[in-house]
Amino acid sequence: MWMINICACFLTTWHFQLFLLTLSPKDVNGETHKDFYIAFLRDHPVDEKLTHLKHRDMLSNLKASELDAKESLVYSYTKSFNAFAAKLSADEARKLSSLDGVLHVFRNQYHKLHTTRSWDFIGLPTTAKRNLKLESNIIVGLFDTGITPQSESFEDHGLDQPPAKWKGTCVHFANFSGCNKKLIGATYFKLDRSPDPYDTLSPIDVDGHGTHTSSTLAGSFVPDANLFGLARGTARGAVPSARIAVYKVCWASSGCADMDILAAFEAAIHDGVDVISISIGGFSGDYTSDAIAVGSFHATIKGIITVASAGNDGPSLGSVANHAPWLITVAASGIDRDFRSKIVLGSGQSVYGVGVNTFESKAQLYPLLSGIDAAKNSESKDSSRFCDEESLDPEKVKGKILFCELGSWGADSVVKGLGGIGTIIQSDFYLDTPQIYMAPSTMVNSTTGEAVTHYINSTRLPSANIHRSEEVKIRAPFVGSFSSRGPNPGTKHLLKPDIAAPGIDILASYTPLKSLTGLEGDTLFSMFTFMSGTSMACPHVAGAAAYVRSFHPEWSPAAVRSAIITTATPMSCMEEKHAEFAYGAGQVNPTRAISPGLIYDMDSLSYIQFLCNEGYNSSTFSSLIGPDSINCSKLLPTQSQDGLNYPTMQLSLKSDKEPTTGIFRRRVTNVGPPKCTYNASITAPKGVQIRVKPMSLCFSHVSQRRRFKILVKAKPMPGTPILSASITWKAPGRVVRSPIVIYNPMALSL
Numbered sequence: 001m002w003m004i005n006i007c008a009c010f011l012t013t014w015h016f017q018l019f020l021l022t023l024s025p026k027d028v029n030g031e032t033h034k035d036f037y038i039a040f041l042r043d044h045p046v047d048e049k050l051t052h053l054k055h056r057d058m059l060s061n062l063k064a065s066e067l068d069a070k071e072s073l074v075y076s077y078t079k080s081f082n083a084f085a086a087k088l089s090a091d092e093a094r095k096l097s098s099l100d101g102v103l104h105v106f107r108n109q110y111h112k113l114h115t116t117r118s119w120d121f122i123g124l125p126t127t128a129k130r131n132l133k134l135e136s137n138i139i140v141g142l143f144d145t146g147i148t149p150q151s152e153s154f155e156d157h158g159l160d161q162p163p164a165k166w167k168g169t170c171v172h173f174a175n176f177s178g179c180n181k182k183l184i185g186a187t188y189f190k191l192d193r194s195p196d197p198y199d200t201l202s203p204i205d206v207d208g209h210g211t212h213t214s215s216t217l218a219g220s221f222v223p224d225a226n227l228f229g230l231a232r233g234t235a236r237g238a239v240p241s242a243r244i245a246v247y248k249v250c251w252a253s254s255g256c257a258d259m260d261i262l263a264a265f266e267a268a269i270h271d272g273v274d275v276i277s278i279s280i281g282g283f284s285g286d287y288t289s290d291a292i293a294v295g296s297f298h299a300t301i302k303g304i305i306t307v308a309s310a311g312n313d314g315p316s317l318g319s320v321a322n323h324a325p326w327l328i329t330v331a332a333s334g335i336d337r338d339f340r341s342k343i344v345l346g347s348g349q350s351v352y353g354v355g356v357n358t359f360e361s362k363a364q365l366y367p368l369l370s371g372i373d374a375a376k377n378s379e380s381k382d383s384s385r386f387c388d389e390e391s392l393d394p395e396k397v398k399g400k401i402l403f404c405e406l407g408s409w410g411a412d413s414v415v416k417g418l419g420g421i422g423t424i425i426q427s428d429f430y431l432d433t434p435q436i437y438m439a440p441s442t443m444v445n446s447t448t449g450e451a452v453t454h455y456i457n458s459t460r461l462p463s464a465n466i467h468r469s470e471e472v473k474i475r476a477p478f479v480g481s482f483s484s485r486g487p488n489p490g491t492k493h494l495l496k497p498d499i500a501a502p503g504i505d506i507l508a509s510y511t512p513l514k515s516l517t518g519l520e521g522d523t524l525f526s527m528f529t530f531m532s533g534t535s536m537a538c539p540h541v542a543g544a545a546a547y548v549r550s551f552h553p554e555w556s557p558a559a560v561r562s563a564i565i566t567t568a569t570p571m572s573c574m575e576e577k578h579a580e581f582a583y584g585a586g587q588v589n590p591t592r593a594i595s596p597g598l599i600y601d602m603d604s605l606s607y608i609q610f611l612c613n614e615g616y617n618s619s620t621f622s623s624l625i626g627p628d629s630i631n632c633s634k635l636l637p638t639q640s641q642d643g644l645n646y647p648t649m650q651l652s653l654k655s656d657k658e659p660t661t662g663i664f665r666r667r668v669t670n671v672g673p674p675k676c677t678y679n680a681s682i683t684a685p686k687g688v689q690i691r692v693k694p695m696s697l698c699f700s701h702v703s704q705r706r707r708f709k710i711l712v713k714a715k716p717m718p719g720t721p722i723l724s725a726s727i728t729w730k731a732p733g734r735v736v737r738s739p740i741v742i743y744n745p746m747a748l749s750l
């Protein structure tokens with residue numbers, strides 16, 4: 001079971017309710033502790049076999065025998081980069097990194113995992129303009145828990161043979177019915193080879209997460225999709241004609257290992273995918289020792305776009321993951337649909353809770369009891385408030401509706417397991433993220449909770465009933481409280497997340513191999529279900545990227561990202577106090593992203609320049625660029641704040657006493673009408689002065705480039721953590737907007 005740590009102190013674990021695979025490594029106990037390490041080598045890989053032999057050779061320097069060397073080598077990466085994964089002691093790893101020809105060694109870590117309506121909500125209706133011929137040539141790759149091949153979302157009606165560029169495979173696997181013209185690739189990586197009793201060595205999805213993300217990205221049209229009648233509508237992906245390739249790298253017991261993710265990158269690059277979607281947690285450390293950052297860099301060089309989830313560690317500041325400049329980092333927003341349940345109290349009063357409760361209520365009242373009063377004994381009252389299983393007296397719970405405070409997820413399962421009827425859960429967190437319940441349940445805020453407690457106290461025989469959830473329309477978009485926030489812990493020069501996309505209660509395909517909640521005693525199964533998390537937001541943006549690609553196949557990953565960022569629908573800092581740190585440029589808007597007017601393009605050298613700017617040098621970023629030696633001091637100093645041609649700007653204040661100035665140099669390429677004049681329009685809050693030179697950009701042909709410079713001068717702003725400004729290039733019919741974030745690290749409580 002995946003456990004996700006969240007920051008709210010008393011909430012320790014929750015049962016996989018927010019979706020971003022986040023897994024921790026199992027302890028490995030041996031006489032000498034051994035871990036998996038990944039080593040990057042100097043020489044370019046030549047022949048696959050030869051390279052593999054060289055890897056073994058290299059290991060024999062560390063090992064007692066040839067056999068030891070052979071056994072410790074678990075994988076040779078020979079396609080995009082020359083590297084291997086091996087099982088080593090810390091000592092051996094140190095020795096390995098000092099060997100001639102070894103560039104960089106890092107320890108393998110285990111990452112955690114992090115609808116119908118959502119596409120209409122962000123403005124990609126079924127009737128949207130499509131480039132079907134090119135769309136069916138797009139291959140999207142998902143690194144996830146696998147897929148459910150028999151799901152209706154992956155039927156291939158109307159599709160031709162896979163595009164000729166496809167070099168991947170889909171062989172026969174255990175309990176896996178195989179591929180078709182929609183699902184064209186399926187494979188798995190489990191290099192640690194440890195048995196997993198809860199999973200199957202096959203691309204089959206026993207979890208549901210991979211099935212869900214794949215169908216959100218590129219699922220076919222499925223009419224009348226719903227969860228027990230809720231959210232009924234036609235389910236579809238962003239690009240229903242695109243092809244899907246699945247790389248299973250996340251396993252039920254162990255999570256998603258760096259070495260498996262790296263192997264998947266190598267395979268996907270070789271196979272010919274166009275867009276990679278990764279709803280897996282990243283590490284916020286350096287960009288050269290994390291498989292998602294390293295692998296996606298290699299993908300970017302080959303023109304492949306990688307989209308990743310920002311993480312579910314919000315609302316803490318500085319919690320954003322997968323924040324490398326070559327990734328598109330996605331936050332989760334809510335759409336305008338919520339699910340509410342009416343709670344009728346014995347007094348006749350009605351209150352409302354949130355959550356997906358699919359159970360029809362019988363029109364009668366049940367006895368209502370507070371968790372405190374259902375304690376086994378007086379010592380267990382402290383935990384029975386939260387309806388912890390061990391603390392409750394089953395005799396008292398039987399036949400009743402319980403009122404509990406949110407401790408860990410699954411109180412509904414506990415109460416049902418003890419013979420209870422239902423559960424009213426009180427919480428001040430996660431009310432914006434309705435959960436699915438396996439028994440009649442709903443979640444109320446503390447104001448409502450107090451009213452319920454008050455009622456319980458005021459009568460001798462309290463009673464209540466929880467009704468089936470109804471869809472209600474709410475104000476949207478807003479950013480999910482769980483969605484990870486900036487500022488970017490990897491660099492103060494780059495705004496992350498980049499963009500927000502729907503990630504709350506998204507309806508998409510699911511696996512028949514798991515109950516809806518995955519909790520003990522849950523007997524509810526469905527081919528479609530709701531999931532929430534930045535994991536669900538990520539495939540929305542990967543889908544938007546594939547959609548843009550289907551109109552502009554020649555655009556670089558940076559160009560596609562720029563189009564997505566500068567056309568986003570701005571969100572309001574009035575309603576979201578973390579502003580851009582929560583939503584980046586705003587809500588993704590796929591139909592606008594296909595005609596952005598101008599793009600901020602970049603090649604891979606720009607990223608190297610950025611890394612040099614950040615203090616990396618050729619020996620530290622060798623896992624990214626390999627042996628090509630780059631002398632950072634020879635790369636022209638850019639005199640720019642960030643050294644990147646990024647479509648957003650971020651300035652970190654240096655002092656609470658002196659003003660801070662920043663210079664951003666940018667270059668835009670005309671991809672709109674050939675003859676066109678764009679004028680700059682600036683918004684700046686009080687205390688911030690922004691000037692643009694020149695104020696007007698004149699183009700006479702397509703692909704023409706123009707440079708400009710932005711000067712930002714910010715007064716000290718003690719106590720103010722973040723201010724939002726923007727620069728927008730406007731021409732008739734085109735709006736190219738870039739947020740400029742000014743933040744004060746001294747005022748952030750990280």
Ligand SMILES: *[C@@H]1O[C@H](CO)[C@@H](O)[C@H](O)[C@H]1NC(C)=O
Pocket residue numbers: 174175200
């Ligand atoms: C395949 O599925 C069957 C029945 O669903 C199950 O009994 C069997 O263990 C599965 N095989 C594997 C290799 O998972």
Ligand SMILES: *[C@@H]1O[C@H](CO)[C@@H](O)[C@H](O)[C@H]1NC(C)=O
Pocket residue numbers: 352353445446447448
């Ligand atoms: C608590 O929930 C009720 C009912 O949904 C709502 O009217 C009220 O505004 C909420 N209170 C707070 C403080 O959010």
Ligand SMILES: *[C@@H]1O[C@H](CO)[C@@H](O)[C@H](O)[C@H]1NC(C)=O
Pocket residue numbers: 450451453454457
């Ligand atoms: C209800 O009664 C309990 C004690 O039985 C008390 O601790 C609590 O404050 C009361 N709550 C309300 C809202 O009256």
Ligand SMILES: *[C@@H]1O[C@H](CO)[C@@H](O)[C@H](O)[C@H]1NC(C)=O
Pocket residue numbers: 616617618619620
């Ligand atoms: C590169 O950086 C590392 C760590 O900052 C440092 O130890 C090393 O000496 C540097 N190498 C060069 C060639 O500057």
Ligand SMILES: *[C@@H]1O[C@H](CO)[C@@H](O)[C@H](O)[C@H]1NC(C)=O
Pocket residue numbers: 631632633634
């Ligand atoms: C990098 O370039 C600088 C300036 O041109 C030079 O002084 C230095 O020796 C070079 N370093 C390496 C490792 O080549």
Ligand SMILES: *[C@@H]1O[C@H](CO)[C@@H](O)[C@H](O)[C@H]1NC(C)=O
Pocket residue numbers: 677678679696730731732
């Ligand atoms: C841009 O600015 C120029 C000069 O200020 C003005 O003449 C022109 O109408 C503006 N164009 C647009 C599209 O606003």
